[in-house]
Amino acid sequence: MTASRTARERVRAELTREIVEIARRQLATEGAGGLSLRAVAREMGMVSSAIYRYFPSRDDLLTTLIIDGYNALGEAVERADAAVPADDFPGRWAAVCHAVRDWALAHPHEYALLYGSPVPGYQAPQDTIGPRVRDLTVFGGILSAAQRAGALAPPTGPVEVDPALADEAEASLAALMPDVPGDALLRALSAWTSLYGWVSFEVFGQFKGAFADLRPAFDHSVKALGTMIGLTPSG
């Protein structure tokens, strides 16, 4: 009645776990395109058709890998955020950024699966929308906390924001980052996409050979984005 009641369910769960593990290893070495159900079956000593007892299609296996990837990235981001004092908002932002970059560089193929070209013909099921925003949720928490602590500076630049646009941003992001005014949300959205733009460029080789070490440039960019968002050190 607890978990794994019958022997069959136990071995099924174990085999499912093993399939995913082998698939993740293949994904890490060959990339998403090189993930082959037949190869997984071969490595398990099974016949290829037996895999379909556990995953009805290659896309379903990819889906669990994607969900696992979002969770791994989200967990890394959560850990990095938790390691910084809660009222050091620029520090938390920088920690989150470096966590995303470090994880992406350590798992480039999984990152590509999450943020690269969509798999042709693949449609993300509803199960992915939870883990998908796990990192964004951390960022939203930082923003909301900064706003409540009075550590979110109002916009300084000469760019005025359309009130309707700010309202739409508030309505759309209220669940993830409550209490944050619309103009700050727009700046935050820009910074967030900038983070992933940088990481994608780096992981996908667009920066190839431009810098000897990209980390200092990334760190500088992160700090500049932090001030653009309006994050200030203390209340």
Place this chain on the structure above:
Amino acid sequence: MTASRTARERVRAELTREIVEIARRQLATEGAGGLSLRAVAREMGMVSSAIYRYFPSRDDLLTTLIIDGYNALGEAVERADAAVPADDFPGRWAAVCHAVRDWALAHPHEYALLYGSPVPGYQAPQDTIGPRVRDLTVFGGILSAAQRAGALAPPTGPVEVDPALADEAEASLAALMPDVPGDALLRALSAWTSLYGWVSFEVFGQFKGAFADLRPAFDHSVKALGTMIGLTPSG
């Protein structure tokens, strides 16, 4: 002696062109993964092996598609930039950004081929490095012109820049955007990656359902990035 001397060379060039055209159409509808030499051959009424007389492998066909894509994007960016008065630097920046976004939305699969996950096992040949930076070259031209016109504001934020990092940025980007100081280059690099981060998020469906119309939000972000770069309207 000029072009297409013999009849054979003429028909060969024509068939090569037709293969590329069909391949690009398949790429646009099916995506990079669905590009099949056999399907191209079928559509041409040829047998599959005959294709290999023109392209020694699928990767070679992909390479020409990639080069064509970079050129198409670069040309769109160049046209957009040329349509704005040369001394309206924020306007030129915004025009370039919208050109990138518009082209990407109009050709999502080709954009994915250029800026999405790298094709597994595919190594970009040297032929691509020229067209690859065509858009960046336009951006560099805007920056250099703004700098020479005194329309590139010095950094205002409280983020100080490491001199060594600024020097490396100058050395690395001097060919593309001369005369621009290192700290401005770092800000520009951040803005550039931010642009592609946004476009990638939008094309790859990461923004799905967040906004009814993403264009105003993008435009706002572009303007904010323009001021972050330091671009000012006139000399």
Place this chain on the structure above:
DNA sequence: CAGAAAACGAGAGCACCGCTCTTGACGACT
């Protein structure tokens, strides 16, 4: 406890893919 039902691994097979090799015909240059 015995029988029905469900789950399982194995195997054959379908259609597709990239790519290679050989064959025979056609065109171009000497």
Place this chain on the structure above:
DNA sequence: AGTCGTCAAGAGCGGTGCTCTCGTTTTCTG
């Protein structure tokens, strides 16, 4: 006119995702 290179065609190799069937084994049920 003869030779040589280019070409389309066809067969074939090993690989893929996926489907179906067939015994076997395990689980559930009457």
